[in-house]
Amino acid sequence: MRALIVEDSPTLCSIYEAYLAGLGLSISVAETFAGAESLIESNKPDLILLDIELPDGNGLDLLPKIRALKPAPVSIVMTGHGTEFAEKALDAGAADFLAKPFDAVRLRVTVENAMQRKELSTRIDQLSAKRDQLGALQGSSAVMRAVYDVVERLAVSSETVLITGESGTGKELTARAIHDWSARAPEPFAVVDCARLPTEMGERELFGVNESSDSGWIRRGLVPRAEGGTLFLDEVSELSYELQSILLRFLETGIYMPVGAQRESEANVRIIASTNRDPLEEVRAGRLREDLFYRLHVLPVRMPPLRERLEDVPALAEDMLFRLARQAGRQFEPLSQEARVRLQQYAWPGNVRQLENMMRWLATMLVGRQVSVDAIDDAIKQFDQDQVVSEPASPVEVEMSPPGEGKVEPLWITEKHAIERAIKQCDGNIHKAAALLEVAPSTIYRKMQSWKSANSRR
DSSP states (O other): OOEEEEEOOOOHHHHHHHHHTTSSOEEEEEEEEHHHHHHHHHOOOSSSEEEEEEETTTGGGGGGHHHHHHOEHHHHHHHSTTTOOOOOOOOTOOSEEEEEEEEEHHHHHHHHHHHHHHHHHHHHHHHHHHEEEEEEEOOOOOOHHHHHHHHHHHHHSSOOEEEEETTTTTTTHHHHHHHHSTTTTTSSSEEEEEGGOOGGGGGHHHEEEEEETTTEEEEEEHHHTTTTSEEETTTTGSSHHHHHHHOOOOHHHEEEETOOOOOEOOOOEEEEEEEEEEEEHHTTTTTHHHHHHHTTTTEEEOOOOOGGGGGGGGHHHHHHHHHHHHTTTOOOOOOOOHHHHHTSSSOTTHHHHHHHHHHHHHHHHSSSOOOHHHHHHHHHHHHHHHHHHHHOOOOSHHHHHHHSSSOOOHHHHHHHHHHHHHHHHTTTTTHHHHHHHOOOOHHHHHHHHHHHHHHHOO
């Protein structure tokens, strides 16, 4: 780190430098206010030891200028007037305060603490800058932080990536983030919509059409359009078996033949594929070629569903709501704690895409500026029919009987007892309980939410 000592006594400057020896600091010295201003601008120090009493000015007057720098240095103020100026210095942006005289141990401990603070601040700034590059990929939960780390590592590689995850979890956004963080970022990012790629036109769409080897393209395919960049095979499991064979040949060799061409071409593209299905299950079912799977499954990434990172939901929802409201020329108040809790109680079977659709509905349909819990419930019902269908009957309409008395109980109560027993048997693990009951975890989440909604209305 670069350090600047601002002190009008050359003797004290030498003493402080000796005290700080061995900390790994590159130290420069200024004995005047003007000299300090100049070195701060030219050397851009990470850490500043700042004396208040200077021959041509008050050191405190430098603090606002130091604080305005990006990135801002960490400042430690020094004075022989005890703690008289401590509060002013801290209010003006100083990180710490030293009352003269002080010994080597006191100075070293204070400076080491400041160095750690600066290092942490730098890491946070770097992390924030990286997150900005992720575009619409958002979330601070542990599972999303793990995704960011994986994306960062994959970006420095050129190997093939297979991204798995449910629909709406952000697989294409992740692919774009990998591309944007990589050395290929200046080059194209071409998307192959495998679900809409017709078998009879697949080769033309992928490799293009060429009159001859000399006369050039009639139509450039997606592969040559991605030259030097990334080719993203979106929902690759949707490809027909015939197109899987064509794609496999290309992945094995990197060579392709445009339709009508007389010679082959070699592609310099990185392959990233995605699927919302279990690829191994697709292989076992005979819908996905095993050799293609292993060609794609080089560096796997799993995108977590929203129900596995519910702590991210309130911040995601508020960010989407405010953005969509601005587009519609509207304003909303920040989400209340009750609204945030309600958003975290829902399973989000449609993941981030469903959440954005719901926020779009609220931004368009909601009257007023406050998002109530009832408004969130109404929005959920617009996009999840199971939320309505699975809602239990009112206790006024049905006479409930405790289990084990030989009476017929309503189906939803029997279902509720079965789910609760399974969850208890699995020590609260919803996914294990779902496997025992042979249902999707999202079904259990929806059922549980419908019970909560019914209880809240009673």
